[in-house]
Amino acid sequence: MHKKRRVKRKVIVVFVLLILIGLSVGIYCFFDTEKISFDFSFLNQSVKNTKEKIEEEEAKQKKEEEQKKKEEEEALLDNGYGKEIPGPTYIKGILIVNKTYSLPDGFATGNDPTALAALRELQSGANQAGYSIPLLSGFRSHQKQIELYNRYVARDGKDAADTYSARPGHSEHETGLTFDIGAVDDNYGETAPGKWLASHAHEYGFIIRYPKGKEHITKYQYEPWHVRYVGVEHATKIYENQLTLEEYLGIA
Numbered sequence: 001m002h003k004k005r006r007v008k009r010k011v012i013v014v015f016v017l018l019i020l021i022g023l024s025v026g027i028y029c030f031f032d033t034e035k036i037s038f039d040f041s042f043l044n045q046s047v048k049n050t051k052e053k054i055e056e057e058e059a060k061q062k063k064e065e066e067q068k069k070k071e072e073e074e075a076l077l078d079n080g081y082g083k084e085i086p087g088p089t090y091i092k093g094i095l096i097v098n099k100t101y102s103l104p105d106g107f108a109t110g111n112d113p114t115a116l117a118a119l120r121e122l123q124s125g126a127n128q129a130g131y132s133i134p135l136l137s138g139f140r141s142h143q144k145q146i147e148l149y150n151r152y153v154a155r156d157g158k159d160a161a162d163t164y165s166a167r168p169g170h171s172e173h174e175t176g177l178t179f180d181i182g183a184v185d186d187n188y189g190e191t192a193p194g195k196w197l198a199s200h201a202h203e204y205g206f207i208i209r210y211p212k213g214k215e216h217i218t219k220y221q222y223e224p225w226h227v228r229y230v231g232v233e234h235a236t237k238i239y240e241n242q243l244t245l246e247e248y249l250g251i252a
C-alpha cells in the first residue's frame with residue numbers, strides 16, 4: 001500500500017513536470033517564433049557582402065589604373081610636363097625639380113654655398129687626377145630661364161627644346177644646387193675627364209642627373225655634364241644602385 005502510493009505520487013510529479021515543460025515551450029514558441037526557426041540568411045548575407053566588397057575593390061582598382069594611364073598619356077602629350085605639382089617639394093629631405101615638380105619664381109638667388117664648396121672640392125679632386133673640369137653654368141634665375149627657353153623654342157621648336165631645356169620653374173638650375181661642368185657635349189661622358197666625373201661625382205655629393213638609358217624616366221636626354229648636389233650619402237646610394245633621382249625618391 002505504502003509503496004503503491006509513493007509510485008503514484010512519482011507518476012503525478014513527472015506528469016505535472018511534463019505539462020509544465022510543454023506549456024513553457026508552447027508559450028516560448030508563441031511569443032518568439034523567429035528564434036525557433038533557424039535563420040541561415042545571415043550566411044548568405046555575409047557571402048554577398050564579401051562578394052560585393054571584392055567587386056567594389058576591383059572596380060576601384062580599375063578606376064585608379066585608368067586614371068593613372070590617362071595622366072601618363074596627358075603627360076606624354078605635353079612633352080612630359082603634364083600635371084604640375086607646384087613646389088618647392090622635398091622628398092627624403094631632397095629638393096625635387098623636374099617636368100612635374102616646379103619651383104616658385106625667386107626660390108633661390110644664387111648658387112647654394114654648400115653645393116658650391118662641394119664643387120670646388122670635386123674640381124680639386126679632378127685636378128689631382130690630372131683633369132680640368134671647369135664650371136660652365138650654375139644658378140639661373142627664373143627670368144633667365146624664361147629667356148633661355150624662349151630662345152631655344154624660337155630656334156628649334158617647342159618639342160625639340162623640351163628635350164634639352166627646361167621650361168621656366170622646372171629647371172634644376174633655379175635651385176642653386178646644379179652645375180653644368182666640363183663641356184656641354186653629348187660625348188663628354190666618353191672623354192677621360194667625363195669618365196672620371198661619372199665615377200667620382202658621388203664622392204663629393206653629386207649625381208649625374210640625366211643618365212644614359214634613363215631618358216624615359218628623367219624625361220631629358222643624356223647630359224654627362226649636368227650634375228646635381230644631393231650630399232655624399234644620397235649621391236653614393238644613387239650611384240651604387242645606378243638610379244635616377246626620380247627612382248631613388250620613389251616618384252619614377
Ligand SMILES: [Zn+2]
Nearest residue numbers: 173179180226
Ligand atoms: Zn644643366
